[in-house]
Amino acid sequence: MPVDRAQMNQILQAELARFADTHAGSRERFERARRSLLGGVPMTWMAKWAGGHPVFAAGARGASIEDVDGNRYVDFALGDTGAMAGHSPAPVVDAVTRRLGDLGGATVMLPTEDATWVGDELARRFGLPLWSFSLTATDANRWALRLCRAITGRPYVLVFSHCYHGTVDETFVTVDGGGRPHSREGNVGPAVDPTQTTRVCEFNDLDAVERLLADKQVACVLTEPALTNIGIVLPEPGFLDGVRAACDWTGTLLICDETHTLSAGPGGCTAAWDLRPDIVTLGKAIAGGLPIGGYGVSADVAARIDALDDADLVDVGGVGGTLAGNALSLAAARATLSEVLTDDAFTHMTALCDRFVAGVRGALDDHDVPWSIVQLGARAELAFTPDPPRNGGASAALHDAEIEDVLHLFLLNRGVLLTPFHNMALMCPATTEADVDRHTEVFTAALAALTT
Ligand SMILES: Cc1ncc(COP(=O)(O)O)c(C=O)c1O
Numbered sequence: 001m002p003v004d005r006a007q008m009n010q011i012l013q014a015e016l017a018r019f020a021d022t023h024a025g026s027r028e029r030f031e032r033a034r035r036s037l038l039g040g041v042p043m044t045w046m047a048k049w050a051g052g053h054p055v056f057a058a059g060a061r062g063a064s065i066e067d068v069d070g071n072r073y074v075d076f077a078l079g080d081t082g083a084m085a086g087h088s089p090a091p092v093v094d095a096v097t098r099r100l101g102d103l104g105g106a107t108v109m110l111p112t113e114d115a116t117w118v119g120d121e122l123a124r125r126f127g128l129p130l131w132s133f134s135l136t137a138t139d140a141n142r143w144a145l146r147l148c149r150a151i152t153g154r155p156y157v158l159v160f161s162h163c164y165h166g167t168v169d170e171t172f173v174t175v176d177g178g179g180r181p182h183s184r185e186g187n188v189g190p191a192v193d194p195t196q197t198t199r200v201c202e203f204n205d206l207d208a209v210e211r212l213l214a215d216k217q218v219a220c221v222l223t224e225p226a227l228t229n230i231g232i233v234l235p236e237p238g239f240l241d242g243v244r245a246a247c248d249w250t251g252t253l254l255i256c257d258e259t260h261t262l263s264a265g266p267g268g269c270t271a272a273w274d275l276r277p278d279i280v281t282l283g284k285a286i287a288g289g290l291p292i293g294g295y296g297v298s299a300d301v302a303a304r305i306d307a308l309d310d311a312d313l314v315d316v317g318g319v320g321g322t323l324a325g326n327a328l329s330l331a332a333a334r335a336t337l338s339e340v341l342t343d344d345a346f347t348h349m350t351a352l353c354d355r356f357v358a359g360v361r362g363a364l365d366d367h368d369v370p371w372s373i374v375q376l377g378a379r380a381e382l383a384f385t386p387d388p389p390r391n392g393g394a395s396a397a398l399h400d401a402e403i404e405d406v407l408h409l410f411l412l413n414r415g416v417l418l419t420p421f422h423n424m425a426l427m428c429p430a431t432t433e434a435d436v437d438r439h440t441e442v443f444t445a446a447l448a449a450l451t452t
Contacts, residue, residue, distance in 0.1 A: 003369070003450040008406050014411040019051040022413070025068040026056040027266055048420045050409040060087035062430030065417065074435040076425035077417045081260050084285035084378070086428035092288035095335035099328050106328040114330040117296075121337045125267035126258070126280045128296035133325040137259040137283025138166025140293035141222065144279050145170060147297075148220035148253045150311050151304040156218045158252075160203040162392025164229035165222060165257050165281075167316045173200040176391070179208070201393035203227055204235065206242040213250040220253040220279075225269035229258040229394045231422055232374040232381040234388070244276055253301065258294075262286070263426065264377040265350075266343050272377070288336040292329040340429055349378035349427040352436055356380055356425060359440030367447040381445040382423035403415040410446040411439070 005213030020027070030053040034040035039047045046054055056068045063086055065073045078084055085092065099107055099114075119131040132138045145157055145168065159165070161175045172184040173194045181195040199218060212218065221243060227233035247254045256277035258268035262285060265272040270280055278301050283293035297305070311317055357380050360373045371388040384403060389395035408418055416439050418425055425439070 003403065005402070008402060012402075012406045012409065014024065015413055018293045018413050019409060022071060023051070023053075023055060023067070027053055027293075029068060030054065032321045043342060044256050050405045050412065050420070055412070062086045062089075063428050063432070064430075065436055071415065073412070073415050074431075074438055075417045075433075076427075076435075077419040077440065078426045078428055079284075079289065080419050080421060080424075081263075081379075081426060083289050084373055084428055085288040085336050085425055085427060086430040087289065089288055089340045089429070090304040090335070091335040091339035092290070092332050096290070096328060096329045099331035100202070107323055107326045109322075111325075112327045112330060114323060114327065118330055118333045118337060121334075122282070122286075122294065122296055125294050125337075127267070128277070128280055129299055130302045131235065131294055131296045133322050133330065134283070134293035134295075135291045135321055135326075135329070136166060137202055137257070137281060137293040138168055139321060139324070140281040140283055140295045141165045141168045141255070141257060144255050144281050144295045145220065145222065146319055147301070147305055148255070148279070150308055151301065152219040152251070152253065154217050154219040154252075155195065156199050158199045158201075158209070158212055158218045158221045159226065160223055160392060161200050162230040163203075163222075163224065164394050165224075165228060165259075166283075170197045172224065173198045175200045175202060177393075182183050182237045187436060189228040202393055203233055204239050204390050206239055206246070209243055210246045213246050216252075218250070218252050220255050221247060222255045222257060224257050224259075225261050225264075225273065225275060226376055227392055227395070228376065228379070228381075228424070229421070230392045231383050231389065231398070232376050232379070232424075233395055234374060234376070236390065240273065240275060245376050247278075255279040255281060257281045259283045259285075260379070261376060262341075263349075263379040265346050266341070269376075275446055285334055285341065287329050287332040288340060290329050290332040292322075292333055346378065348429060349431065351432065352427040352431050353378050353380055353425075355433060356427070356436045356439060359436060360443060363444040363447050366444070367451050369447055369451060378428075379424060379426045381425075406450070410449070411442050414442045414445070416442050 030040050041047050058066045058068045063075050065075045122131050123129050157170050159171050165171045172187040173181050174184050175181055181200045183194050200211045243259055249415050254277045256270055258280050259282055262268045278298050280296045292369050313319055357373050357375045364371055372386055372388050374388045384400050385398050
């Protein structure tokens with residue numbers, strides 16, 4: 001049964017009133033914050049929560065957050081993947097305490113052994129031998145693009161429409177139905193029109209990829225193995241192999257951004273699907289919530305970087321950051337990869353996500369609601385359509401802010417958080433079956449309210 005729009009507005013008003021009643025402390029802090037913080041938040045995207053203002057956090061542990069009004073939440077947003085290891089996992093707390101307190105030295109501009117351990121472990125997981133670190137996945141992508149242009153001598157990059165790889169200038173392009181590229185709607189103050197730096201087509205359109213690479217002017221394809229920022233869009237059979245083959249045939253490098261798709265397993269989709277990228281970029285989760293990003297390169301790419309005579313890679317050449325590779329982030333990454341986001345943890349998280357998806361499908365069936373849910377290992381995403389979209393453009397067209405707002409607020413008011421940007425739920429090692437069942441229960445109640 002389709003949802004009833006008039007009824008939806010009534011439910012939204014009731015949920016806004018309930019939110020106001022139970023979040024007075026957050027509202028008061030938000031009003032105060034508006035005096036000194038742009039938009040009332042430390043980072044402008046934090047304003048994007050249903051309810052009119054964000055909930056102020058008091059603390060968080062495992063899969064649970066407590067706010068300043070004493071409300072508790074099961075957290076399936078998990079910092080939009082930044083907290084995929086759970087909040088403050090004990091091994092990370094210990095490692096950070098040891099590095100910052102016992103040993104001392106968060107940023108000494110000298111290597112620590114933790115970095116070598118993390119490089120070895122990422123090489124084992126992703127099959128790429130050599131790694132370098134940044135503070136964000138955005139920077140990992142930015143620097144990877146620069147390196148690809150430098151070693152190929154080619155001007156363009158290719159991305160897929162409605163991708164998101166962080167605030168990387170070259171990636172803010174979309175393609176219209178006629179195949180024409182455009183600067184993405186809402187792109188803030190681009191230095192140059194990104195259609196001058198970037199070629200773009202829809203995900204799962206192999207013909208377009210082959211056409212856009214054919215003149216050998218593209219340095220690299222930058223893609224997630226499955227799109228995750230416009231809902232989850234899975235690759236169709238043969239698509240990623242076809243992209244790899246087109247790259248091989250044209251001498252184009254392939255970057256897999258595994259920042260979110262790490263949810264597929266310990267080595268992301270690269271290991272789970274046996275992909276052969278030239279470069280993998282990562283970030284967010286791998287230091288247990290502390291700032292980190294990184295990229296791994298093949299031996300061939302490393303040799304080509306080594307052979308660059310005129311590239312300043314040790315000072316002001318455009319690849320680097322003062323706190324990149326800092327000892328604290330790498331201590332946290334070592335603890336996260338060795339003790340938290342382990343092979344066993346992924347097995348547990350994926351099984352919980354299976355349960356989550358089964359719960360959602362059961363509720364959709366029971367209420368005859370024509371939506372679908374797509375899973376990628378430990379993460380799942382609801383789509384307001386019976387058949388999941390096959391590319392970014394189709395997925396963007398389905399965006400429904402009205403339903404999203406009411407659904408997110410209904411869940412939040414009953415102690416369940418989804419990521420505010422779309423309808424993503426992620427499991428962490430501390431998530432329990434009871435947490436998942438709580439979501440199923442509240443989601444079922446939301447559907448009942450929206451359809452009766
Ligand atoms: C696939 C992907 N890559 C890179 C990034 C950038 O991460 P950060 O904002 O931590 O730099 C994001 C952020 O959402 C992402 O989803």
